Amino acid sequence: MMRIVALAFLLAPFVATAEPLVLSLPVACRLGESCWVMNYVDDDPGLAARDFRCRPRSYDGHDGTDFAIRDAVAMAKGIGVVAAADGIVQGSRDGEPDGVYAGGDKAAVTGKECGNGLVLRHDGGLETQYCHLRRGSLVVAKGERVSRGQALGLVGSSGMSAFPHLHLTVRRDGKPLDPFTGQAASEGCGQAGRPLWAEAPPYEAAALYAAGFSDHLPSDTEIKADAASRAPRRDQPLLLWGALFGAAPGDTVRLRITGPGGVAVVDHSEKLDRAQAWAFRTAGRKPPAGGWPPGSYDGEATLTRDGEPPQLRRLTAEMR
Helix, strand or coil: CHHHHHHHHHHHHHCCCCCCCCECCCECCCECCCEEEEECCCCCCCCCCCCCCCCCCCCCCCCCEEEEECCHHHHHHCCEEECCCCEEEEEEECCCCECCCCCCCCHHHCCCCCCEEEEEECCCCEEEEEEEECCCCCCCCCCCEECCCCEEEEEECECCCCCCEEEEEEEECCEEEECCCCEEHHHCCCCCCCCCECCCCCCCCCEEEEEEEECCCCCHHHHHHCCCCCCCCCCCCEEEEEEEEEECCCCEEEEEEECHHHCEEEEEEEECCCCEEEEEEEEEECCCCCCCCCEEEEEEEEEECCCCCCEEEEEEEEEC
16 A cells, blocks of 8 residues: 555656636736726526626627727727737637628628637637737737737727627637636526636726717717717817716716806716617707807716716816
């Protein structure tokens, strides 16, 4: 018996064990400032959509985590996609155009829903998949070994993407895992689990990520293209808009504009009636006779949800 124990002890160092998968943020951005979680993994095995906290921050069958950036302007400047963990490139695709699905051509992405992207293979039957990268941005090839944090490409909007973002899927033996619990998505929401993140991204119940002035009713296409505020003009309508990720029924969006001397120009509140991964609201007024008085105009966009601290974006514009 003693000899068997000793032999087992001597052999132990030679037995290979798979290291647990530990993930870093796969986008070179600052969460809450230049990127936001738009959708979580759907952990509801039925027809409903529930994130790991059993909230509707997902959609039915969504098998990954979506990290959105501000707009197409940010995409054009280039925001890096990086390896969330050490791995080997199992396969990749590049050359698919950006914005096709958002433009309404859904048939063009059939069979190529991921768009430009790649799969990294890790130990223990684990893999990570990175989707919707910008056309022509991939800098790694099949068979290449990459390290955590190494550049893979740039955030884009290729494949089945309605907004510039990175979709990250984690799988074990081909089955999606939720990186916020380490459990299979099919296990259902509310699992305790252990996150796969080295430092788990803060949970975002919703994100009021941008607000701006405009002289006309902007379209969703305009805001997704460029979410910058526009300088108002005295002879044009004065509007304020706010855009958010993760809208839920019961959310209230309040839009206020205060003119020179603290005079209220606009004060509009609206309660949202449905869940949306992305939404925006606008309120404003036509100019009075003779145009808007010159001076400073302050805008406030506020998102309120029961049980959550309100989110507020302030901005100021000069009317000359």
